[in-house]
Amino acid sequence: MSETPVETAVPAPSSGEAVKAAPLPAGHPPVKPRRIGVLLVNLGTPDGTGYWPMWRYLREFLSDPRVIELSRAIWYPILYGLVLTTRPQKSGDNYKKIWNREKDESPLRTYTRSQAEKLADALADLPEVRVEWGMRYGNPSTRNAVQRLFDQGCDRILTFPLYPQYSATTTATANDQLFRALMKMRHAPAVRSVPPYYDEPAYIDALARSMTAALARLDFEPEVVLASYHGIPKPYFDKGDPYHCHCMKTTRLLREKLGWDEKRLITTFQSRFGAQEWLQPYTDKTVERLAGEGVKSMAIVNPGFSVDCIETLDEIGREVRDEFLHAGGEKFAHIPCLNDSPEGMEVIEAMVRRELHGWI
């Protein structure tokens, strides 16, 4: 077998040479142009609000040993016997309240798609780059997204788990899933992963600008703002997950940027699941306590969520709002996530361009 003339057939994009393919030997498998894929990865979301789409989504999510660390012998009877018999209905009813009816999908999917489309536009000056998006759980799957990039000739993939703060329950499992997809491929692309960006000046700056603009649109000035992050079980933190530290640092930097003190911007943790202790202070308990202490106006921002989703729109925007108002609060606002806003896209683009160094 003669040597495969790949380097003459397809010059590396970084070489600056004009792409002029030399003829391949007869019978040689096709050689694609060498491109670079950028893959935006988010958590995932159900395909519908009915019982079975919710069941499939929750089963995949809650079967992940990165998310639930209990032994399978203990967890599976609880998952199949209890959680998956009740939660699909209850969560499905909540998803109905925030569903994007126009597109018949959840906001998380709408925003993630839009982020990918806007990023592709922003990177139009890099013709060798292709952008795709995928989910850790559900659709579009990470595997399909990787395949789409490969089919376009990407032999290098920059994957971007869209979580500012690292957690094994989110970032690590997104990367696991990417490598699971590569395990099935003969010609597996080289991979880089965008690191957590909880203290990146571009991210802190974008959050501060987006918060300032959202607060300026309100007809009141909140006495307190909560920076509410998704929680994780406390034992995960005790065993070394750095998520809590990342969240605390994001809030501190945000406070410094805004020039606020510790009473004005408070870190809390939301979205508990199951009976064990999660990271504290809890968002709901803090809201009740503050209302009990006489706080009448409050806003909540969710710096740990790159896009609005069930946990921000329904849990904060409806449940926690109601709790605050019932406990004596009078004015409440939920500050939108960065989403596909110009500020949000600046962060994504800045991180991607930085991490592409050396490839372009």
Ligand SMILES: C=CC1=C(C)c2cc3[nH]c(cc4nc(cc5[nH]c(cc1n2)c(C)c5CCC(=O)O)C(CCC(=O)O)=C4C)c(C)c3C=C
């Ligand atoms: C033990 C269970 C869970 C852990 C640990 C967990 C960590 C975690 N999750 C996010 C971000 C999101 N979670 C979302 C939904 C969601 N999360 C859990 C459970 C755990 N999350 C469940 C069961 C659900 C589904 C909704 C429900 O039934 O209540 C979402 C929203 C998805 C959407 O479709 O809108 C996001 C985003 C982070 C950042 C995190 C740890 C840091």
Ligand SMILES: [Fe+2]
């Ligand atoms: Fe979650």
Ligand SMILES: [Fe+2]
């Ligand atoms: Fe810490």
